[in-house]
Amino acid sequence: MFRSKTSTRLNGLLGVGLTLGTADALAAWSLNLSPGVTPISRAVFDLHTLLMWVCVVIAIGVFGVMFWSILHHRKSKGAVAAKFTHSTIVEVVWTTIPFLILIGTAIPATKAIILMEETGEAADITIKVTGYQWKWKYEYVDEDVSFFSNLAATSREVRNGGDPSGVKNYLLEVDNELVVPVNKRIRFLITADDVIHSWWIPAFGMKRDAIPGFMNEMWASIDTPGTYRGQCAELCGKDHGYMPIVVVAKSESEYRQWIAEKQGAAKAEQAAAGKSWGKAELLARGEQVYNTACAACHQANGAGLPGVFPAITGSAIVTGSQDGHLDIVMNGKKGTAMQAFAAQLSDTDIAAVVSYQRNALGNSVGDSVQPSDVKAKRH
Amino acid sequence: MSDAQSAYYVPEGSVLPFVGTAGLFTLFAGFGAFLNGASAGSMAMLLGFVILLVMIFGWFSAVIRESEAGLYNDQVDHSYRWSMAWFIFSEVAFFAAFFGTLYYVRNFSVPWLGGLGSEALTGQLLHPTFDAVWPTNGPGQLGGHFEAMGAWGLPALNTIILLSSGATVTWAHWGLLKNNRTQFTLGLALTVILGALFIGFQATEYAHGFSELNLTLESGIYGSTFYMLTGFHGLHVTIGAIMLAVIFFRALKGHFTPDNHFAFEAVAWYWHFVDVVWLGLFIFVYWL
Amino acid sequence: MNTASNHDAHGPKSGIMRWITTTNHKDIGNMYLIVALAMFFVGGAMALVIRAELFQPGLQLVNPHFFNQMTTLHALIMVFGAVMPAMVGFANWQVPLMIGAPDMALPRLNNWSFWLLPFAAVMLVSTLFMEGGAPAAGWTMYPPLVQQTGDAFPFLIFTVHLLGMSSILGAINIIVTIINMRAPGMTLLKMPMFVWTWLITAFLLIAVMPVFAGAVTMLLTDQYFGTSFFNTAGGGDPVLFQHLFWFFGHPEVYIMVLPAFGLISQVIPTFARKPLFGYASMVYATAAIAFLSMIVWAHHMFTVGMPISGQLYFMYATVLIAVPTGVKVFNWLATMWRGSMTFETPMLFALGVVVMFTFGGFTGVMMGTAPTDVQYHDSYFIVAHFHYTLVTGAVFAIFSGAYYWLPKWTGYMYDEKLGKLHFWLTAISFNVLFFPQHFLGLAGMPRRIPDYALQFADWNMVSSIGGFVFGVVQLIFLWVVIKAVRGGEPATDEVWEDAEGLEWTLSSPPPYHSFNEAPKVS
Numbered sequence A: 001m002f003r004s005k006t007s008t009r010l011n012g013l014l015g016v017g018l019t020l021g022t023a024d025a026l027a028a029w030s031l032n033l034s035p036g037v038t039p040i041s042r043a044v045f046d047l048h049t050l051l052m053w054v055c056v057v058i059a060i061g062v063f064g065v066m067f068w069s070i071l072h073h074r075k076s077k078g079a080v081a082a083k084f085t086h087s088t089i090v091e092v093v094w095t096t097i098p099f100l101i102l103i104g105t106a107i108p109a110t111k112a113i114i115l116m117e118e119t120g121e122a123a124d125i126t127i128k129v130t131g132y133q134w135k136w137k138y139e140y141v142d143e144d145v146s147f148f149s150n151l152a153a154t155s156r157e158v159r160n161g162g163d164p165s166g167v168k169n170y171l172l173e174v175d176n177e178l179v180v181p182v183n184k185r186i187r188f189l190i191t192a193d194d195v196i197h198s199w200w201i202p203a204f205g206m207k208r209d210a211i212p213g214f215m216n217e218m219w220a221s222i223d224t225p226g227t228y229r230g231q232c233a234e235l236c237g238k239d240h241g242y243m244p245i246v247v248v249a250k251s252e253s254e255y256r257q258w259i260a261e262k263q264g265a266a267k268a269e270q271a272a273a274g275k276s277w278g279k280a281e282l283l284a285r286g287e288q289v290y291n292t293a294c295a296a297c298h299q300a301n302g303a304g305l306p307g308v309f310p311a312i313t314g315s316a317i318v319t320g321s322q323d324g325h326l327d328i329v330m331n332g333k334k335g336t337a338m339q340a341f342a343a344q345l346s347d348t349d350i351a352a353v354v355s356y357q358r359n360a361l362g363n364s365v366g367d368s369v370q371p372s373d374v375k376a377k378r379h
Numbered sequence B: 001m002s003d004a005q006s007a008y009y010v011p012e013g014s015v016l017p018f019v020g021t022a023g024l025f026t027l028f029a030g031f032g033a034f035l036n037g038a039s040a041g042s043m044a045m046l047l048g049f050v051i052l053l054v055m056i057f058g059w060f061s062a063v064i065r066e067s068e069a070g071l072y073n074d075q076v077d078h079s080y081r082w083s084m085a086w087f088i089f090s091e092v093a094f095f096a097a098f099f100g101t102l103y104y105v106r107n108f109s110v111p112w113l114g115g116l117g118s119e120a121l122t123g124q125l126l127h128p129t130f131d132a133v134w135p136t137n138g139p140g141q142l143g144g145h146f147e148a149m150g151a152w153g154l155p156a157l158n159t160i161i162l163l164s165s166g167a168t169v170t171w172a173h174w175g176l177l178k179n180n181r182t183q184f185t186l187g188l189a190l191t192v193i194l195g196a197l198f199i200g201f202q203a204t205e206y207a208h209g210f211s212e213l214n215l216t217l218e219s220g221i222y223g224s225t226f227y228m229l230t231g232f233h234g235l236h237v238t239i240g241a242i243m244l245a246v247i248f249f250r251a252l253k254g255h256f257t258p259d260n261h262f263a264f265e266a267v268a269w270y271w272h273f274v275d276v277v278w279l280g281l282f283i284f285v286y287w288l
Numbered sequence C: 001m002n003t004a005s006n007h008d009a010h011g012p013k014s015g016i017m018r019w020i021t022t023t024n025h026k027d028i029g030n031m032y033l034i035v036a037l038a039m040f041f042v043g044g045a046m047a048l049v050i051r052a053e054l055f056q057p058g059l060q061l062v063n064p065h066f067f068n069q070m071t072t073l074h075a076l077i078m079v080f081g082a083v084m085p086a087m088v089g090f091a092n093w094q095v096p097l098m099i100g101a102p103d104m105a106l107p108r109l110n111n112w113s114f115w116l117l118p119f120a121a122v123m124l125v126s127t128l129f130m131e132g133g134a135p136a137a138g139w140t141m142y143p144p145l146v147q148q149t150g151d152a153f154p155f156l157i158f159t160v161h162l163l164g165m166s167s168i169l170g171a172i173n174i175i176v177t178i179i180n181m182r183a184p185g186m187t188l189l190k191m192p193m194f195v196w197t198w199l200i201t202a203f204l205l206i207a208v209m210p211v212f213a214g215a216v217t218m219l220l221t222d223q224y225f226g227t228s229f230f231n232t233a234g235g236g237d238p239v240l241f242q243h244l245f246w247f248f249g250h251p252e253v254y255i256m257v258l259p260a261f262g263l264i265s266q267v268i269p270t271f272a273r274k275p276l277f278g279y280a281s282m283v284y285a286t287a288a289i290a291f292l293s294m295i296v297w298a299h300h301m302f303t304v305g306m307p308i309s310g311q312l313y314f315m316y317a318t319v320l321i322a323v324p325t326g327v328k329v330f331n332w333l334a335t336m337w338r339g340s341m342t343f344e345t346p347m348l349f350a351l352g353v354v355v356m357f358t359f360g361g362f363t364g365v366m367m368g369t370a371p372t373d374v375q376y377h378d379s380y381f382i383v384a385h386f387h388y389t390l391v392t393g394a395v396f397a398i399f400s401g402a403y404y405w406l407p408k409w410t411g412y413m414y415d416e417k418l419g420k421l422h423f424w425l426t427a428i429s430f431n432v433l434f435f436p437q438h439f440l441g442l443a444g445m446p447r448r449i450p451d452y453a454l455q456f457a458d459w460n461m462v463s464s465i466g467g468f469v470f471g472v473v474q475l476i477f478l479w480v481v482i483k484a485v486r487g488g489e490p491a492t493d494e495v496w497e498d499a500e501g502l503e504w505t506l507s508s509p510p511p512y513h514s515f516n517e518a519p520k521v522s
C-alpha cells in the first residue's frame, strides 16, 4: 500500500518533470499566492508580486557580479589580486540605493495596511469567530444563529494511519460550513476560548490571531461565489493541523435561505430536548457527539493519552456519580484543556455523550442521563 | 614588579565550576520535581543548594587566596572590573523585563481589556463590567477585593534607608582610600545594618499586604507585578547584604588596601545598582 | 610556590579530569565544538523524524503530539545546542589567537559556561521521557498553550535558565577578553572582523538573554504561584509574552548570524588573496544590524492585532535592516572583485553563505513588509526563510570556519576531496530540501502540522527526500573531522597561502598556552 502509493507519486513527479503533479493534486496546483477574492487579497497579491520582482532584479545584479568575479578573477586564470581596500563613493552608493528601493516598496505596503485596518466602516454582517481546541465556533451576531465547525468525518476516519489519498479535500473539509453572501462587507470578530489560534483563509488575504480574552477584527468583501478553504495558523496543541476553516460564499438570496434553515434547525433541536429519550437512541447520538467533540483528546477508544488526557475507560469520575460526571463535562476543569461543554453542546448532546461514556468505551455503569437532567443542572 | 606578577594569571584547572553546575542542576531538577508534586524534590533542592553554597565558598576562597598572594596584576584586575560591570548590565536587562511588563500592562493590555483604543470590542463584548483603572486584578477579579500598597508609609521609609546605605558604603570607601580602617569597617557595618533593616521592613510590608490588604500573588496583574518586582529586588538586597557582610568580616581580618580592594568595590557597585532599582520601584510601583 | 610564574610550563592534566577541570581556551573550545556537533546530529535526527512524517499525507510514523515535541525540541536543540555553542567554540579557540592573548580573560568562568551547557541539554532531552512528553508548544513557547505541557513544564523553564546563564557568562568572558586582552598595538580597528562580530554579538547576548529568563520566570509563576502576567482574567495578556519572547528572539537570530558573518569575513579575503573591502563600514554595519535588531521584534507578530501605528513602525524598522546587511554583502563581493580566487572547501562554503543567505534575506524583506507577512505568517514560507538564513547562513559559515581552521587546530590537512564533496552534496540537497517549502507556504500550507492536504503532497515529498540526503551527507563531515584529527598531511603554520592574522604565526597545532609573550602588532 505504502509502497505503491509512493511510487505512483514519484513517477508522477519525475516522469513529466518537476512541475507536474499527480491528477488529484493537479486541480489545486499552485506555486504562488492566489490573487484571492477580496480587495485586500488583491492588494496583497500585487504587493507580493512587486516584492518578488524587486528581489529578482537585485538578485540578478548581486549574483551576476559575484559569478563574474568567480569566473574571471580566479587564480587559475592567472588573475593577480588588486590592492584596493575601500572606496567611499561606492560605499555611499550601495547604502543609498537599497534605502531608496525600500522606500519604494514601503509606500504601497503602507497603503495596503491602511486598507486592511479599515475595520471601523459599517459592516453588513458581523460574525463572531471563536477558536477552541480544536474547532471553530461561528455566531451570526444579528441573526441568532451559532454553531460549531469541526473537521469532517471523512477526514477524521482516515487521519489515524489510514490512507487519505482517496478523500476529497482531505483535512480541508468541515461538518458545518460558514456561509456568507457575496459583495457584502463582512466583519469578523475573532477570539478564542482556550489557547491562541489563528483564523486564516488565503483567498481573503487575511489572517488574524484568535486570542483568549481579546477581540480581534478583520473584514472581507468577497466578489466571487465559491468555497474557500483555510486552516488554523497558530500552533494550538495536538490537533492544530486538524481544525480547517471552510467558507461558502453565496448569493444574497441563497444566503438568506440558509439562515432561515439554520434557525429552523435550532428550534427543532430545542423541541427534542423536551422529550424523553430511550437509552439506545441516546447512545447512538452520544457516539457521534463523542467522536466529534471528545475523541480528539480522550481518543476514539476512550484510552486517552497518558499524562496529557485522562482515559475515559475506567475513569473514577465516569464510573462515579452522574452528578460528578455531568459537572466536569458541563463546567470543564479550569487550567486544563478540559473545556466547559455546557456552553458548546445542547442539553441533548450532553445527555447523550455522558450516557455514552458511562455505557461504552469499556464502561458499563448501566444508567443513562436525560436532557432534562442536564437542563436542571444549568443555572 | 617581578616577572611573576607581570604575567597574566591563568589559573590551574579547577573542579569548582563543574561542582557548581552539578549543584545548580540538582537544585533545578529538584525544584522541577517538587513542582510536579514529587516528595523527593525538596530534598534534592536542598542538596543542590548546599553543593552550590560549598562551590561558591570554595570559589571565592580561591579568588581571595590568589588575590592576597599577589597573583593578580593590573590586567587581571581590569578583567574583573569589566566582568562585574557587564554582569550588572545583565541584571539591568533582567529587571528591564519586569519593568517593561509593568509598563506594558499599565499602558496597553489593561486599557485594551477595558475597551480603550482600537480594542473597543474587547471591552464591550468580552469584559462588559470591567473598569480598567490601575490598580486592578483584571476582569476576572482574581484573588478577590484587595487594596494597593501605599507609597508613603514603609516604602518611603525604606527609600530613605536604602539611600542612606548607599551613602554609608561610599563613606566606607572614602575611609579605605584614606586608610582609615575604623571609618571603613564602621561604614560597612552601618551599611549591613541598614540593609538588614530594609529587608525587615519589606517583610513587614509583605505581611501587612497578605493579612490586611488581601494583596497576594494571586491578586491579578497588580499583585503579580507588585510581588515580582519587589520580590526580585528584595532577593537582590539580601544577596547584596550577605556579600557586604562577607566584605565586612574580611575587612576585620585586615584584607583590602587603599589601592587593592576590587572585591569591595564590586559589592559597592552592586549595592548602588540595587539602590537605583529601588528608586525605579518606588516611583513606578508604589507612587505613580 | 606560586603558580603564576611557572604554570605555563605545565601541560594539560590527563584523563577525564583534564576535561572536567580545564581552564584552557583550546580545550574548552574543543568541548564546545564537540557538543555542538553532537547536538547538530541529535537535532538533525529530530528534523528527519519531522521530514519522514511529512513524506506523504496521512499519519504514518508518529502521533501529532509527538510530532509537536519533535518540532519544539529540534528548534531548541539546533539553536541553543548546536549553532550557538559552535559559535562560542570558535570564539574560544580563535579570539585569543587572533588578538594575541594567552587565554580567555576569565578561564575558570569559561569552564563554568561550558559545563552548564551539556547539563542543560541533558535536562531538555530528558523531558522526552516524562509524563506528558517533552514540551510541544514550539520553540516560541507561547502561553497559554505551553501551560498545557505535562511534567516537562518546569524543566523546560529551568533549561532556559541554565542555557541563559551559560550564554551570559560566556558572553561576559568574550567581551572582557576582547576589551582587555588585546596584544599591544592591536587597536580596536585592527581587530579581525570575526573578533568584531563576536564583540557585538556578546553585547546583544547580555542585553537580551536576561529578558528571556525573566519572561520564562513569569511563565513559571503563572503556572505554579497564581500570578496572571499572561492571563487576561487577571488583567494580563498572552501577547505580552510574545513581546518579551521576540525582544529576545529576534536579536537571537542575529546572535547566530553575526559571528557567521565574521567567519566568512575571515575566509573570503584569504581565498581572494585580497584584504577585506570596506573594513570600517563592515564594523559599522555590524553594529547597526545589532542595534536595529533590538527594535524590530514585533515583525513576528503582525497578525496579533497590533494598532496600525505599531504595524507601520515595525515594518519600516524591519526592512531597514536590509541596508546594513546589504553593505556587508556588497563588501564581500567587492573583496572578491579583482581578487585572485581559489576555491578550497572553506571558500566554497563561504560563497554558499553569500548566495543562499542573501536569498533568505530577500524573503526576510518580503516578510518584513507587514501586509504580505499577514499571508506568509505561520506558513512554510517562513520555515523556508529561516532555514535559508540559519542553515545556509549560520551552519554553512560554521562549516566554512571549521574547514578553514581545522588544519591549524589539528596540525593536519583535512581531506580536500571529501570536503568538496561534502559542500556540493550539502548545497544541492539543501536546496532540494528547502526551496520547495516556499511553494508550499505560498500555496497555503501552515507550519507545525503533522499531516496536510493532498495538494501539498508532491513538494513535501521532494523536500523530505532532500532532507534525508542532507542528513546522510553530514556524516561525510564527521568523517573528515575524525580523519583530520587522527593524522594526515601535516599542515604548515600558515596553512593557506598569504593568510592574514596572528593565528597563522603560531605553529599548527598551536602550543597549549597560546601567546605567553604578547606579540607586537604594528
Ligand code: HEA
Pocket: A058, A062, A098, A099, A101, A102, C140, C253, C254, C256, C257, C299, C300, C301, C302, C318, C319, C321, C322, C323, C325, C326, C327, C329, C357, C358, C359, C360, C361, C362, C363, C364, C365, C367, C368, C369, C373, C376, C377, C378, C382, C385, C386, C389, C390, C393, C394
Ligand atoms: C540567522 C537567522 C535569521 C536572519 C539573519 C534573519 C534575517 C531577517 N529576517 Fe528572519 N527569521 C528567522 C531567522 C533569521 N532571519 C527565524 C528563525 C524566524 C522564525 C521564527 C519563528 O517564528 O519560529 C524568522 C522570521 C522572520 C519574520 C517573521 C515572519 C512571521 O512569522 O510572520 C520576519 C518578518 O519580518 C523576518 C524578517 C527578516 C528580515 C527582514 C531579515 C533581514 O535581516 C535580512 C536582510 C538581508 C538581506 C535583505 C539580503 C542582503 C541585502 C541586499 C543584497 C541589499 C539589497 C536588498 C534589498 C533592498 C531588499 N524574519
Ligand code: HEA
Pocket: C040, C041, C042, C043, C044, C045, C047, C048, C050, C051, C071, C072, C074, C075, C076, C078, C079, C083, C137, C138, C139, C140, C383, C387, C390, C391, C394, C395, C433, C447, C448, C449, C467, C470, C471, C472, C473, C474, C475
Ligand atoms: C539553527 C537552527 C536549525 C537548523 C540547523 C535546522 C535544520 C533543519 N531543519 Fe529546522 N527548524 C529550526 C531551526 C533549525 N533547523 C527552527 C527554529 C524551527 C521552528 C520550530 C518551531 O516551529 O517551533 C525549525 C523547524 C523545522 C521544520 C518545520 C517543522 C514544523 O513546522 O512542524 C522542518 C520541516 O521540514 C525543519 C527541518 C529541518 C531539516 C530537515 C534540517 C536539516 O538541516 C537537518 C540536517 C540533518 C541532520 C544533520 C541529521 C544527521 C543525522 C543523521 C544522518 C542520522 C544519524 C543520527 C544520529 C547519530 C543521532 N525544521
Ligand code: CUA
Pocket: A131, A132, A134, A196, A197, A198, A232, A233, A234, A235, A236, A237, A239, A240, A241, A243
Ligand atoms: Cu487552532 Cu491551531
Ligand SMILES: [Cu+2]
Pocket: C249, C250, C253, C297, C299, C300
Ligand atoms: Cu525577527
